[in-house]
Amino acid sequence: MQFDKVNWLFLAGIGNSGEQHWQRMWANRLPNSIWLEHSEWEAPQRDLWVQEMNEAVAQLSQPTVVVSHSLGCLLLLEWASKHGCEHLVGGFLVAVPDPMSDAFPAEAKGFRRGFEHNAAMPLTLIASQDDPYGSIDYAQRCAQQWGASITNIGPKGHINSTSNLGDWREGFELLTGFVDGIEY
Numbered sequence: 001m002q003f004d005k006v007n008w009l010f011l012a013g014i015g016n017s018g019e020q021h022w023q024r025m026w027a028n029r030l031p032n033s034i035w036l037e038h039s040e041w042e043a044p045q046r047d048l049w050v051q052e053m054n055e056a057v058a059q060l061s062q063p064t065v066v067v068s069h070s071l072g073c074l075l076l077l078e079w080a081s082k083h084g085c086e087h088l089v090g091g092f093l094v095a096v097p098d099p100m101s102d103a104f105p106a107e108a109k110g111f112r113r114g115f116e117h118n119a120a121m122p123l124t125l126i127a128s129q130d131d132p133y134g135s136i137d138y139a140q141r142c143a144q145q146w147g148a149s150i151t152n153i154g155p156k157g158h159i160n161s162t163s164n165l166g167d168w169r170e171g172f173e174l175l176t177g178f179v180d181g182i183e184y
Contacts, residue, residue, distance in 0.1 A: 006063045006184065008033045013070025014105050016041045021161040022168035023069050044071060046078055046110030053079045060087040063184035069094045070158065071108055077117035085121045089184040092175050094126045095159040096142055097133035104133060114142035123148035124178045126171065128156040
């Protein structure tokens with residue numbers, strides 16, 4: 001895979017992804033990376049986040065792979081249900097949360113469950129069997145709805161910095177395999 005042939009759009013979840021999060025490490029390493037910064041990270045509102053994503057996507061001029069984590073996954077799906085995906089050629093979704101779970105942050109407003117969406121692009125979902133924000137059954141239901149592949153990486157929590165994954169080599173290999181299978 002030639003990493004410089006595409007843009008990489010990174011969508012973080014509530015609170016943003018810090019420097020010890022695999023997502024930030026990948027964004028710092030991959031050429032042509034774009035990090036979507038939101039005006040409000042702690043109390044995300046769906047419509048505002050979708051608008052901010054739309055503004056970022058409008059600036060794209062070459063094929064782009066979206067690398068999303070947690071609420072960033074739901075953002076991609078919310079955005080895709082309202083907008084065309086002309087330059088977005090694939091979505092790598094890690095730890096898709098369930099807005100109906102007891103653990104879902106009450107501060108995040110307006111987001112719908114992942115399986116309520118469809119996206120006109122190839123998707124793959126990476127899930128942990130002990131994610132407190134979304135069960136493996138929920139992740140499988142989402143993947144089935146999207147016609148997406150799913151990888152259960154075992155007990156890794158929410159697949160974030162508290163999971164102590166560092167640069168998360170296994171995940172990067174999954175990303176590479178996913179992108180190698182995309183036509184763009």
